[in-house]
Amino acid sequence: MSSIGLLHSPGRSGLSLVALGLPVLLFVIISLISPSFLSVQNLSNVNAQITALLIIALGQMIVAISGGIDLSVGSVLSLTSTLLVSVDPTLSIPTVLLVGVCVGLVNGVGVAIFTVHPLVMTLASMTFLQGLALLILPVPGGSIPGFLEALVDFSFLGLPAAFYWCLTFVLLAAFLLRATKFGMRLFAVGANAQNAARNGVNVTFYKILSYVLCSTSAVMAGMYLSARVASADATMGASFALESVTAVALGGVQLAGGVGSVPGVIAGTITLGLMTNGMNLIGVSPFVRASATGVLLLIAISLQPRKAIGA
Amino acid sequence: MKKILTLLNVAAISAVLTLNGTGQVSFAKDLLEKGLLDPTTTEMTKAGAHKKSGPWTIGMSFPGLGNTWIVQMVHETKYTAALNPKIKDFIFTEAGWQPAKQVADIEDLIARKVDALIVTPMAPPTVKKQVEAAVAAGIPVITYGSTDGLLPSTVEINLGGKKFGKAGGLWLKEKLNGKGTIWVFRGIAGVTEETLRYEGLLEGLEGSDIVIGAEVFGDWNYTKGKQLCENLVLSGQPVDAIWFSGADMTRACIDVFNDTGKPLVPMTGEGNNGFLRIWTENQLDSVAPIYTPGIGPALVRATVALLEGEQLYKSYYSDPAAISNATRDKFYRKDLNDAFWVTSTLPEDEIQKMFKK
Numbered sequence: 001m002s003s004i005g006l007l008h009s010p011g012r013s014g015l016s017l018v019a020l021g022l023p024v025l026l027f028v029i030i031s032l033i034s035p036s037f038l039s040v041q042n043l044s045n046v047n048a049q050i051t052a053l054l055i056i057a058l059g060q061m062i063v064a065i066s067g068g069i070d071l072s073v074g075s076v077l078s079l080t081s082t083l084l085v086s087v088d089p090t091l092s093i094p095t096v097l098l099v100g101v102c103v104g105l106v107n108g109v110g111v112a113i114f115t116v117h118p119l120v121m122t123l124a125s126m127t128f129l130q131g132l133a134l135l136i137l138p139v140p141g142g143s144i145p146g147f148l149e150a151l152v153d154f155s156f157l158g159l160p161a162a163f164y165w166c167l168t169f170v171l172l173a174a175f176l177l178r179a180t181k182f183g184m185r186l187f188a189v190g191a192n193a194q195n196a197a198r199n200g201v202n203v204t205f206y207k208i209l210s211y212v213l214c215s216t217s218a219v220m221a222g223m224y225l226s227a228r229v230a231s232a233d234a235t236m237g238a239s240f241a242l243e244s245v246t247a248v249a250l251g252g253v254q255l256a257g258g259v260g261s262v263p264g265v266i267a268g269t270i271t272l273g274l275m276t277n278g279m280n281l282i283g284v285s286p287f288v289r290a291s292a293t294g295v296l297l298l299i300a301i302s303l304q305p306r307k308a309i310g311a
Numbered sequence: 312m313k314k315i316l317t318l319l320n321v322a323a324i325s326a327v328l329t330l331n332g333t334g335q336v337s338f339a340k341d342l343l344e345k346g347l348l349d350p351t352t353t354e355m356t357k358a359g360a361h362k363k364s365g366p367w368t369i370g371m372s373f374p375g376l377g378n379t380w381i382v383q384m385v386h387e388t389k390y391t392a393a394l395n396p397k398i399k400d401f402i403f404t405e406a407g408w409q410p411a412k413q414v415a416d417i418e419d420l421i422a423r424k425v426d427a428l429i430v431t432p433m434a435p436p437t438v439k440k441q442v443e444a445a446v447a448a449g450i451p452v453i454t455y456g457s458t459d460g461l462l463p464s465t466v467e468i469n470l471g472g473k474k475f476g477k478a479g480g481l482w483l484k485e486k487l488n489g490k491g492t493i494w495v496f497r498g499i500a501g502v503t504e505e506t507l508r509y510e511g512l513l514e515g516l517e518g519s520d521i522v523i524g525a526e527v528f529g530d531w532n533y534t535k536g537k538q539l540c541e542n543l544v545l546s547g548q549p550v551d552a553i554w555f556s557g558a559d560m561t562r563a564c565i566d567v568f569n570d571t572g573k574p575l576v577p578m579t580g581e582g583n584n585g586f587l588r589i590w591t592e593n594q595l596d597s598v599a600p601i602y603t604p605g606i607g608p609a610l611v612r613a614t615v616a617l618l619e620g621e622q623l624y625k626s627y628y629s630d631p632a633a634i635s636n637a638t639r640d641k642f643y644r645k646d647l648n649d650a651f652w653v654t655s656t657l658p659e660d661e662i663q664k665m666f667k668k
């Protein structure tokens with residue numbers, strides 16, 4: 001393979017040297033500039049900081065592979081946070097999971113059955129759910145159920161809870177995509193829905209299911225994040241919609257559908273996490289930070305040209 | 312109660328002056344000029360408890376950028392920090408108004424092993440764990456903003472909040488003789504400071520027959536404030552006065568009233584030069600609470616005092632008299648542009664460099 005060919009997305013995984021090399025490059029650069037970067041405390045911080053984004057980005061990846069996009073994930077996270085402190089602790093987990101499934105169903109039905117564009121459909125639910133979250137909890141606060149806090153505040157074999165949260169969802173997503181019929185058919189739907197339908201795949205069902213899984217991942221991220229800060233906030237998830245899309249795009253997932261992989265999403269999420277952490281440690285001006293992230297995204301996307309799959 | 316507290320403060324200051332015998336208040340530096348920032352308690356930090364030999368690295372976690380007040384406050388903060396040769400690094404982080412990002416920022420600053428941490432919590436409950444971790448690690452934490460005792464801050468410096476909102480509410484109640492319909496322009500939904508200002512407004516309106524006809528979130532932003540005001544004006548909803556949660560929203564709404572030819576109604580503002588200009592030019596009836604960008608320098612001075620081993624009061628509050636129709640001209644600077652906020656700690660040449668028209 002030529003050096004230019006290495007930069008291109010190979011097959012349906014979308015994995016490329018750019019996607020995998022970016023976090024490695026950032027890791028090396030930041031560790032050279034900031035001596036505190038490689039401390040155990042800091043690496044543990046980075047792990048904890050990227051966990052919620054990784055969980056949501058994995059959900060976003062599933063929707064993206066199906067050819068859609070879900071902008072409501074941040075509001076689902078915020079709503080989860082507010083519900084966790086507003087309902088009886090024994091009912092909190094079933095309640096938020098049920099809400100997640102319902103939101104996913106509404107988004108999925110809107111996109112797959114009523115053929116509303118995914119951007120419009122999930123933008124509408126994003127706005128509605130954000131308002132609902134603020135209605136439930138206008139002022140941040142409340143107490144997260146103790147058992148949930150314990151689930152994010154332990155260490156095992158010298159590794160923090162955040163590591164196990166990441167591992168669990170990475171394995172789940174990888175299993176779904178690589179070892180089940182669901183994964184295979186999801187790629188087929190995203191690559192070419194008409195062809196998939198002609199081959200007997202229930203496109204509507206798989207599209208709806210992808211949104212349900214995505215919303216559920218946002219609920220899980222909301223549970224993790226609320227427990228991590230031991231409090232609820234109705235605006236907690238506001239940045240996650242665009243950040244999750246950025247993470248999957250950095251990881252080589254094509255938003256047109258049919259291309260994406262779990263390692264790519266991990267790489268994209270770590271890249272974003274390292275950008276934030278590194279700039280804080282180095283002391284980069286906040287005025288420069290947002291622009292730097294945008295430039296990085298632009299470079300990464302430019303070096304990963306779209307490839308037609310299933311056409 | 313306020314008088315008792317003042318007497319206690321005076322007594323405490325006199326006692327230490329006597330102890331020092333120098334006439335210099337070494338334990339309680341004037342973080343800002345008197346009347347602009349004053350102690351609210353007699354409780355003090357322990358002398359020498361946070362003394363560290365320099366040079367220091369100081370970290371500051373701020374909720375986010377987005378308006379001219381923040382830009383000026385950040386500049387004044389960095390300017391003050393740069394004047395002190397013992398401050399080696401001053402790391403300013405902003406969370407883009409995302410609570411989760413602020414949590415991460417504070418964690419990063421602790422990992423960076425800062426000597427002191429300044430935190431402006433977007434929502435105190437969400438950063439409680441991290442502030443506790445910093446204090447446990449021996450890092451003095453100076454907070455700015457209402458925390459209601461939730462955070463174990465070494466020193467708390469506060470301004471705005473309920474008093475800001477209440478000042479406008481009381482003024483409107485007086486202007487409207489206790490009855491009428493007002494529109495309410497709030498800041499960013501979910502931000503504690505915003506909620507406190509709103510609660511202050513409601514307290515100020517208590518006992519009156521004033522009705523809130525419309526309530527919108529303008530994000531303390533000129534552009535969004537203007538769009539919302541245009542919608543309300545064009546909807547034809549009745550309005551006798553408007554309460555604003557501050558920043559650039561009043562200026563935006565006055566522009567809308569002028570553009571549409573609608574007569575101005577009493578509006579609350581804030582100590583911003585652009586607002587003072589438009590207030591002057593339009594003969595508007597208004598009141599403008601002062602939310603000083605000098606709070607940033609005060610935070611740096613408090614941090615330095617702690618690291619020098621000096622004592623400080625545990626909490627301070629900035630509650631200067633609001634700018635009124637009578638005092639407006641003392642504050643308005645014709646030579647400066649709209650982005651300037653009173654009261655500034657910057658020297659005149661720096662003010663001219665940044666804000667000259």
